[in-house]
Amino acid sequence: MDRVSASGRTLADLDADSLAHTAGFLSLRDVTNLAMTCKPLRNFAYSDAVWSRLFAEHWPHQSLFPGASGAREQYIGRHTALHQMKFNDPLKVFFFTYPIPHSHIMLDRNDILLAQGSIAQRLRLDPLDSNISACETLRAHGSRITCMRLFPIIGTSLFRNEMQNEENVLVTSSLDRTIRLWSKGRSQRCFKGHSGPVTALADKLLGEGGSKVLASGGEDCTVRLWSVSSSGKHHPLILTYHGHERTLSFLSVAWHKASLLVSISRDSKVRVWDTAASSSSSSSCVGSTSLPSTPVAMRCHDTLCYVAAGSHVTAIDLRTMRKAFTAAVHNPKMYSFDMLPSKWLICTGGKDKAMLWDIRKCQESPKCVAELDSNSTVTLLHMDPYKVVTGGPSDYHVNVWETGTGVLANSLDCRVPGETGTVNGVTALAVDGCRIVTGGCAEELGHLFFRDFSNCSIPVSLPDFQSSASRFWEPHDVSDN
Template identity: 25%
Template sequence: MATPVVTKTAWKLQEIVAHASNVSSLVLGKGSGRLLATGGDDCRVNLWSINKPNCIMSLTGHTSPVESVRLNTPEELIVAGSQSGSIRVWDLEAAKILRTLMGHKANICSLDFHPYGEFVASGSQDTNIKLWDIRRKGCVFRYRGHSQAVRCLRFSPDGKWLASAADDHTVKLWDLTAGKMMSEFPGHAGPVNVVEFHPNEYLLASGSSDRTIRFWDLEKFQVVSCIEGEPGPVRSILFNPDGCCLYSGCQDSLRVYGWEPERCFDVVLVNWGKVADLAICNNQLIGVAFSQSNVSSYVVDLTRVTRTGMVAQDPVQDSLPLAQQPPLPTAPLRRIYERPSTTCSKPQRVKQNSESERRSPSSEDDRDERESRAEIQNAEDYNEIFQPKNSISRTPPRRSEPFPAPPEDDTATAKEAAKPSPAMDTQFPVPNLEVLSWPQVITSTPVPKAEPAIIPAARNEPIGLKASDFLPAVKIPQQTELVDEDAMSQIRKGHDTMCVVLTSRHKNLDTVRAMWTTGDIKTSVDSAVAINDLSVVVDLLNIVNQKASLWKLDLCTTILPQIEKLLQSKYESYVQTGCTSLKLILQRFLPLITDILAAPPSVGVDISREERLHKCRLCYKQLKSISGLVKSKSGLSGRHGSAFRELHLLMASLD
């Protein structure tokens, strides 16, 4: 009888060294779940593809550790706040600094992008919340009310409200157009670390260091339920996209909760330690954690996780796996956000006003922006993610398919539901196959609610702002000429990005050429490798391959690690150049290397021979590393397959 295949529920994706010093903040892109931004004590912001080990882009300009980072939903902009209180916004597609925002007097603890308008909210250890218009580098409004550091900010899905959580144990809800605090939610007994809006309903969740998660009704401005018994401080929570449940990233586990009534649907063991952020893509939950300079990413297969209560009346449904049974069909218990289904366009410019701090960009700001850089570290990944696949829309391949689970090595840990403590048993038991029915909630006529206390912000009214600034503009049907203009705008946008990449490549080639003119080929090759751009290495190798006499043994020690990268590239021209270079090295130097390594040790001291022996050993080790790759690709069909088979024969003597 064949053994059934067991797949994992949770697994570690990879671990990377993200910075030269300690990582101080990180965030996942919520649009794709595949993009990761990290901030470090080295004052840099680094950008990563979640399943690849190489940094895509490094953003410099901050002069103090980066305390908070945030990506906008389309993953085209990133904002980072530092320990000194400065904020910088970068355009990732154009690979350049966009804005420098100054005004906070202490650490930036939290940031968020408005879902429609070009606004950023920032919360600081100075207890202030500021709303910035990133088009003109101005502070639009300042919200005062917290008495301690503001740890988390979130805009509502409709763009009308802003929720804030702080170390003063409170959650506050702000009306953006009125410039007033709508309501304050007390109840937590410790600092509140995170808040999240329900994706559809008027519901807000907050997680605190007091080990509780509270759910707040945004119509009645009162607590809906409270989940207690978390194993540690709550730092990361996330609603499922359809709003059926809430995920909590606990110490070494993922917990799945409902709130009416409060209950725990599932617990999945994940050895991620203190998970810092969560995202969902392709029915998989991605979690990231950091420790010192390392960042680890993990995947949880949500198709194997129980996410709702079950109905027991249908025997066909009872026979389904627990994770595949449909949820109990119930109508929403509260209002749903009204989000116009229109194409977003940029809001109109707002007038300069007294709250925007009455200052124009200074020479100091210009200098800050000149000194800020967006350095592309890996052109291949950058082009794959940020280059438009066609002239109209960007469809990055990072959204294409789920991460595959590794082979199962322990069937007992494929899915481990942790046993809840006795306290949890009494409060929200984990559902099982025998207990599958929940009573339907009967709604009654709504009771008129008391008006919440209105606490004014710094001003009675945010001058220069109106409700339309926080809503997507309605796009009126235009003539064909305007549609063509939009298409041309998209084409030009991709063109600018390509120009940035090519300009960077041209600059790097000029650096290598300057070294080449000195006649020192080894130094020019070293400079090309140090630039960390494979396209420059390819251009240089295409020249060196034309003249075999340029090759020396010490050149091989530098080039061989680059050849290994080229042979694994997705670009055909890169692979072809790598095969040509490797063939030249094998034909010219492999007999010499094997002869020197096989020769008996010399008597006496011969420094030049020792140096040659050291280089041969290094080349032999590098060739052995490449031989496994060549062997695995020798079975390919087509031109590359024959090239790899020829290389495999030439490397036979290594075995």
């Protein structure tokens, strides 16, 4: 928005009535952008009149509390509480798929994507009638699906005429040695080239502009690059990298250079490949190192690669391939790992608890800032700016913790109606904002439980959870300063 008009006047020169009228056309993003222009407009953007309208538009069936804090503070408070799932009345949908354990679950807008054995499904939720409005069963793999990814490929030549309304394309790998790209309920591309099961897909696409490259790794100890922009006339396999001696576990694209691909195998050998450097696989490896123990997870941020293996999370500087620092020590063993760089936090899941660590305090020695107790081995972790979600295979509860305080915000019973006895725990989960879907927690395999907290009105009894706050937590340690 241009503050200066042709006559030299600015928005700050408008009278209050004109500004109030203008505010009626502004979205939430417009209001926040307006607040960053200058002090007079910030004061106006923070006014109760503006935020009362935004509150009413976002939650038409809720009311502001008179005499309480300002409208902006109430808007932010409710928005935060919804994302932390601090309510007892979410929209609930139970449904049954196939009697096979869920190995992967993902949320993509109103779609639930899941994998069971060799079968993938896309379920579309209708928010109006709280039911499944459409279901696509994706059958093409001949063996178990090992990895699922969603990639924004709409800007490339791939599917240019076939998918005008889809922002993401589902990509799956399998033990059948193939990789498939799915659209409109069917397999649009099948990549063949690995001589063994495909065990890993990169977390992002390599390349710039319309030329996108997908990286995969397999039991044949190779990393392969595939063009997702090639037509059916050309073989999509671009390069094959050799050098690993064991099955590939994880692939991650570096943040500071989009052409760098980091790979790690089951023997914890780490290699970095410059996919833009050369067509020769031998000269494309620009660095390598090794770590003890079997890898659990790997994430890149900035110039560092964080590898969770055994009981340690180690940060590797990708410019030198030297260990920068040890970010966490979770004894005796880690089962899961996630990170939130914007809050300088990482989280590790262990046998009976998850632990939060402040990355800024790892230069000297790892410092645990919160212990999140659990009744199960924490094999499932999700982190976002509002919450940490933990779950595991021997507990039918999923716990939601405040990211900023370490306090237990809610404990969700994930059993399907009628289940009261001993049941299986959570086999898979996916979280997206105010929504969560869990698999398992029933005597019969194949049940899913979807919750949406977007329009809740009955808060949980917060005092019941205050005793669960970690005694180690120091709120000032994770400030945004």
